[in-house]
Amino acid sequence: MGHRLGDTSAPARLAAPDEGIGRDELALATRNHGLPLEALRYDVTPPGLHYVLTHYDIPYVPEDTPWRLAVAGRVRRPLELGLAELRAMPRATARVTLECAGNGRALLTPRPVSQPWLVEAVGTAEWTGVPLRLLLAEAGVAADAVDVVFTGADHGVERGVEQDYQRSLPVAVATGAEPEVLVAYEMNGGPLPPQHGYPLRLVVPGWYGMAHVKWLREVTVADAPFTGFQQAVAYRLRQESGEEGEPVTRIAPRALLIPPGFPDFMSRARVVRPGPVPLQGRAWSGRAPVTRAEVSTDAGRTWHEAELEPDGGRPWAWRRWRYDWTADPGEHVLSARATDAEGHTQPLDQHWNRGGFANNLVQRVPVLCLEPDPADSGGS
Numbered sequence: 001m002g003h004r005l006g007d008t009s010a011p012a013r014l015a016a017p018d019e020g021i022g023r024d025e026l027a028l029a030t031r032n033h034g035l036p037l038e039a040l041r042y043d044v045t046p047p048g049l050h051y052v053l054t055h056y057d058i059p060y061v062p063e064d065t066p067w068r069l070a071v072a073g074r075v076r077r078p079l080e081l082g083l084a085e086l087r088a089m090p091r092a093t094a095r096v097t098l099e100c101a102g103n104g105r106a107l108l109t110p111r112p113v114s115q116p117w118l119v120e121a122v123g124t125a126e127w128t129g130v131p132l133r134l135l136l137a138e139a140g141v142a143a144d145a146v147d148v149v150f151t152g153a154d155h156g157v158e159r160g161v162e163q164d165y166q167r168s169l170p171v172a173v174a175t176g177a178e179p180e181v182l183v184a185y186e187m188n189g190g191p192l193p194p195q196h197g198y199p200l201r202l203v204v205p206g207w208y209g210m211a212h213v214k215w216l217r218e219v220t221v222a223d224a225p226f227t228g229f230q231q232a233v234a235y236r237l238r239q240e241s242g243e244e245g246e247p248v249t250r251i252a253p254r255a256l257l258i259p260p261g262f263p264d265f266m267s268r269a270r271v272v273r274p275g276p277v278p279l280q281g282r283a284w285s286g287r288a289p290v291t292r293a294e295v296s297t298d299a300g301r302t303w304h305e306a307e308l309e310p311d312g313g314r315p316w317a318w319r320r321w322r323y324d325w326t327a328d329p330g331e332h333v334l335s336a337r338a339t340d341a342e343g344h345t346q347p348l349d350q351h352w353n354r355g356g357f358a359n360n361l362v363q364r365v366p367v368l369c370l371e372p373d374p375a376d377s378g379g380s
C-alpha cells in the first residue's frame, strides 16, 4: 500500500445529473469569495469586496519580510530586485477589471466540479507597478525566447501534480505595451492585501484571472513553450478529457446588473415596487472595447439598448450602463448583454466545456414586482 499524492488529489470530474454542490465545492466557495453584486456600484472595487481566488494557501508574508524578484532564463543580464528597487523604477497605474475564467461554472449542465462560481467572480482595481516590458528590457531578452514563465510563492498539489503556481505568457504579450503587463505592488493606492498577492503580483489587462500570478517571485524567459500544469493541463477549452484543447486567454464580454430592489434572504430573489425602476450595471470585455449593452425584461425574448457610459480613457475597466424600466406587478426575468467592437457577444444558451471556462452565458435575474400598495395610491 503506497501513500501517493494521487490518493488525496482526485482527477477532474463532472457532477452527475442532479448531484448537488459537494463538501469539497463548499470548502472552496467559503475560501474564495465573489463580489457581492451590489458592489458593482463602485467604479473601483474596495479591497475586501473584490473577488478572490487562490488555488492553494495564501503565503504568510509579514510586512518587513525581504522579497526578491528574480528575472532569469534566456536573458543577457539576470536580475534580482528587492521591493525598494522595484519602487524606484518607472511606475504605471491601470484600472483593470479582473474576472476568473471559471466564472459561471456552477450554472453549467453538467457542472464541472471545481470552484462553484455563479456570476460574481469579478472586480475592478487600480493596480500600480513596474511595466514588465521595462524589467525585461533591462534584463535583455534573448532572440530565441518564446514564453515568459511566472512563478508564485504558493505551493500545492492539484489533480495529483505537486507544483508551485506557474503560468506563462508569449514573449510578445509579456513585452507588449498594449496592454501593458505590470508587476504590481499596489492595489487601489495601498500595498497589495495578502489575498491579492502581497507583496508582488502580475497584472495582465484583458486576460482572465489565472494569468495574473500572485506572490510573484520569479520571471523566467524560456526558449520553448511552457508546459506546466496550469498552462497545458488546466485552463484549456476541451469537450473531451483527452483533448489538447485551446488555451484560455482573454476575457469574453459580459454584462451584469446591479441587483434592483431588495433581496429575499435565502433565495436572493429581488423584490421591486411597481413604477419606474432604473436598471444599472457593468459591462466589460478583454478582447475589444465594449460597444453595446442591452437589457431584456422578458427573459431574453426582446432587447432594449442601454445607455453606455464613455470609457473615460480606461480601456481595461468595466463600463457602467443604464436603462430605465417601468415595472408592472408580476414575475419578471431581467437580463443584460454586452457586445464588443470585434462583434463578440453573450450566448443565451450555455457554451459548455469540461473546465467550465470562459463561460459568458447571459445573466438571469428573477424579480417579483409587488401589487401597488393601497396606502400609496391616489390621493385622499
Ligand SMILES: Nc1nc2c(c(=O)[nH]1)N[C@H]1C(S)=C(S)[C@@H](COP(=O)(O)O)O[C@H]1N2
Pocket: 050, 051, 052, 053, 054, 055, 056, 098, 099, 100, 101, 151, 152, 153, 154, 165, 195, 196, 197, 208, 209, 210, 211, 212, 213, 214, 215
Ligand atoms: N500564485 C497564484 N496566483 C494566482 C492564483 C493562485 O492560486 N496562485 N490564482 C489565479 C486565479 S485562477 C485567479 S482568478 C486570480 C484571482 O485574483 P484575485 O484573488 O486577486 O482576485 O489570481 C490568479 N493568480
Ligand SMILES: [Mo]
Pocket: 053, 099, 100, 101, 102, 209, 210
Ligand atoms: Mo481563476
